Every structure is written in structure tokens, then in C-alpha cells.
């Protein structure tokens with residue numbers, strides 16, 4: 001499933017009209033009829049339907065929905081919230097079609113009037129503003145949205161909750177709090193931002209006949225799902241040996257944080273890595289090795305000194321490195337040595353990200369791919385922004401950072417945004433609140449390390465890793481666990497079940 005910005009959706013729309021030869025009026029008719037069909041499946045015909053229509057094409061969709069719902073036998077009234085001259089083009093055409101068969105059109109000019117009119121209805125269908133909204137919401141629409149939000153009736157939004165733009169990066173102003181949103185064709189960025197997804201209520205997409213090629217040409221974002229995982233997941237070679245499934249190195253684990261590397265190493269092994277070496281301080285090895293006997297170990301005197309020739313020689317055989325889990329924030333030469341002296345794919349997580357910040361210039365010169373896996377706080381630190389700013393603009397901030405520093409960014413959250421150096425993005429929204437616990441990030445790093453070693457294409461590798469991590473948590477919560485008791489170690493054990501669904 002593609003995810004779009006408003007500009008991309010307009011391009012896609014134009015493509016469908018110009019190249020596909022489908023008239024705008026027909027697309028609008030398809031949109032309205034599809035939404036009406038969904039409504040019929042949910043509400044009895046005895047529910048009284050109010051449609052609130054604004055001046056753009058979103059309002060046009062509202063007139064089409066009115067006509068189809070009336071055909072299905074509902075009592076429907078359209079409340080037009082703007083002056084007649086505001087309704088133009090395809091929207092005016094469909095308004096006329098509605099008026100050809102019904103006289104149920106009421107002009108409403110202020111919010112008090114709207115409140116009085118809507119009290120008799122069971123459901124309000126919000127076709128006030130779509131993706132064409134811009135700037136602060138103007139009166140009287142502003143107060144009308146407020147009135148609708150305070151009415152104890154069902155609210156169904158068409159395409160997007162009115163007042164919310166499609167693109168990330170906005171301060172929420174005045175927005176319809178929908179119970180349900182029927183999104184036309186493709187979800188917009190704000191459906192995957194933590195601050196704004198809530199306004200959509202439950203949502204589903206309705207298809208209106210736009211050809212798939214339009215998306216391939218004009219969209220740069222996808223929501224990852226099982227279909228894509230199956231299409232991109234590497235098959236395990238029958239004749240594989242441990243060397244051909246990837247030799248990974250996990251570096252980290254201060255004395256006070258041995259658990260982080262245990263989790264990462266075990267997750268990497270459970271994800272199918274051929275060999276995992278853990279490089280950590282001597283004192284940790286008995287603890288770590290007793291929990292992860294399948295790994296091999298490399299002693300480091302500490303996690304701050306430069307790497308010795310012996311270390312570099314040992315790491316030469318490695319296919320990819322994950323560094324940072326439990327490494328601490330003390331000054332360290334380790335990361336700069338990994339960048340300068342080894343040409344290996346490098347995944348940097350947790351405290352490693354603090355070490356990476358002053359090394360962004362050398363990282364740009366690194367000859368192999370670099371992946372960073374920050375949560376919002378770490379991303380804020382890396383970009384000198386605040387956490388609310390990162391939350392508001394996960395897509396744009398990740399894209400700018402990935403393009404500028406030519407690295408892969410896995411911005412972790414309820415909606416994990418994965419960005420390639422060329423700006424292509426994937427959203428992984430598997431997983432649940434059970435993952436909001438210490439250690440789950442280390443598990444993800446381990447999974448991603450293995451994915452990086454086994455896939456040919458890195459963006460899919462990272463998306464597949466996020467999928468495995470989230471799905472494991474989902475299966476565990478559906479069956480043996482709850483969000484409350486789920487632990488990072490459970491997520492590692494749950495991976496087997498996810499793999500079984502992929503074969």
C-alpha cells in the first residue's frame with residue numbers, strides 16, 4: 001500500500017485523468033459510491049444521515065455519497081457550509097445531480113445554526129475539507145468543526161478528517177475527531193504520525209479506479225505488509241553453510257549493561273545469522289556467554305580505546321557490524337575506528353548514536369552502507385530538534401537527514417519510518433504497546449543486523465526486520481502474553497512463529 005503527500009495525490013489524480021483517460025467526475029462518483037457502499041455495510045437504513053459539505057472536491061464527494069445513500073433508502077440531508085459560488089467544477093456537477101433527485105439541501109452559515117440542525121441526526125458524514133486544506137482553519141468552518149466534535153453522534157470523515165492536512169509537519173489546529181475515516185485511494189502521511197493518526201479513528205481505504213502505475217511513478221512511500229515481506233525475503237539456500245548466512249559482529253555492553261548485547265546477539269542468531277561474534281569487555285563474557293552459547297566472543301579491554309591490529313584482523317572476516325547497544329556515552333575512539341578502518345556495513349544504535357553525532361562527516365565517507373536506528377529522543381539529539389518536532393515531522397526530518405548524510409534511518413516508534421539515502425521511505429506499523437520496554441530496541445538491532453547481511457536490497461532488508469520484530473510481538477500478545485508482561489526476550493522467541501507464516 002502506498003502512502004502519499006497531498007502533492008503526490010494530486011499528481012496521481014492528474015495521471016489517472018490524463019494518461020488513464022478517466023474523467024475527474026467519474027473518479028468523484030467512484031469515491032462517493034465506494035464510501036456509500038461501506039456505510040451501508042455498517043449502518044441500518046433507519047439511521048438519519050447528515051452530510052456536511054465544504055467548497056472543494058471533498059464537498060463534491062459528499063454530494064455523491066448523499067445520492068447513493070438516498071438510493072439505498074436512507075433519509076439524507078446535505079448541509080452546505082459555503083456559499084453557492086464556492087462550489088465549482090466536478091463538485092458543482094455532482095451537487096446538481098443531487099438536486100435533480102432531492103430537495104434536501106440546507107445552507108448553513110454559522111455554527112449555532114449547524115448545532116441546532118444536527119441534533120436530529122444519528123450520523124454526520126464529514127465532507128468539509130479534504131487534502132486541499134491549507135493554513136489555519138478559518139471561520140465559520142473552525143467553529144463548525146468544534147460544534148460537530150461536541151455532538152454525541154457518529155462522525156465519518158471522507159478522505160481525511162476535516163482540518164487535518166495530508167502532509168506531516170503541522171501543528172494540529174481544529175480537526176474533526178472522526179470515529180471512522182474512509183480514505184480515498186491511498187493513506188496520507190498524517191495517518192502515520194503519532195500526533196495526528198488519532199483523528200482518523202479507524203480507517204480504511206476505498207479504491208476509485210486509479211491505475212497502479214500512477215503510484216509507481218509518483219509516490220515514494222509504502223506501508224510494509226506481508227505481501228512485500230514474502231516478495232523480498234531471501235530464500236534460505238539448501239546448500240548454505242554458516243559462513244554463507246552472514247557473519248555478524250555485535251559490539252557493546254558496558255559492565256552495567258550486559259543485557260543489551262545478549263539481546264542483540266540472540267536476536268541476530270534467531271533471525272538466521274550464520275555466525276555471531278560478540279565483542280565486549282572481559283568481565284561481561286561469563287554473563288553474556290551463559291545466555292548466548294551459540295555466539296563466539298572477542299575480548300576488548302574496554303569500549304573506549306582505539307581498536308588494535310589484532311581486533312581489526314579478527315573483524316576482517318565479518319560481513320556486518322552492529323555497534324552501540326549498552327556501550328555507554330563516555331568518550332570513545334571505537335566508532336571512529338570502525339568507520340575509518342573497516343569497510344563493513346555498520347548499524348549504529350542506542351548510545352552509539354551519541355558517538356555518531358560528531359562523526360557524521362567521516363560517516364559520509366564510509367565505503368559500506370550505514371544504518372542508524374534512533375527513537376524519537378535520539379533523532380532529536382542527532383538533528384538538534386526537540387522530540388515534539390520529530391514527532392510532528394517524522395517523514396520530512398528522516399528524509400532530510402538520510403539524504404544529507406547518505407545513510408539509512410530507522411526512526412522507531414508506533415509507526416517506524418525507514419528511509420533510504422535517496423529519500424525512499426517505508427512505514428512499518430506492526431507491533432503493539434508491549435514493545436515500549438527496555439531491551440526491545442536491542443532485539444531490533446540484532447534482527448536488522450542479520451537482515452542487512454542476507455538481503456541484496458537494504459531498504460527491504462530493514463523493512464523486513466521491523467516487520468519480524470513487530471509481528472513477533474503481535475502474535476505473542478494474541479496468544480500467550482499481554483502488552484503488560486511482554487518482554488524483549490519473548491520477542492526473540494516469538495520470531496519462529498513469524499518465520500513459519502512466511503514460508
Ligand SMILES: NC(=O)C1=CN([C@@H]2O[C@H](COP(=O)(O)OP(=O)(O)OC[C@H]3O[C@@H](n4cnc5c(N)ncnc54)[C@H](OP(=O)(O)O)[C@@H]3O)[C@@H](O)[C@H]2O)[C@@H](O)CC1
Nearest residue numbers: 013028055056057058129130131132133134136137138159
Ligand atoms: N485524489 C483523488 O483522486 C480524488 C480526490 N477527491 C477528493 O478531492 C479532495 C481534494 O479536493 P480539493 O483539492 O478541491 O480540496 P478540498 O480539500 O476539498 O479543499 C478545498 C476547499 O477547502 C477550503 N479551505 C482550504 N483551506 C481552508 C482553511 N484553512 N480554512 C477554511 N477553508 C479552507 C477552500 O476554500 P477557499 O480557500 O477556496 O476559500 C476550498 O473550498 C480530496 O480530499 C478528496 O476528498 C475525489 O473527489 C475523487 C478524486
Ligand SMILES: [K+]
Nearest residue numbers: 129158160162
Ligand atoms: K473530510
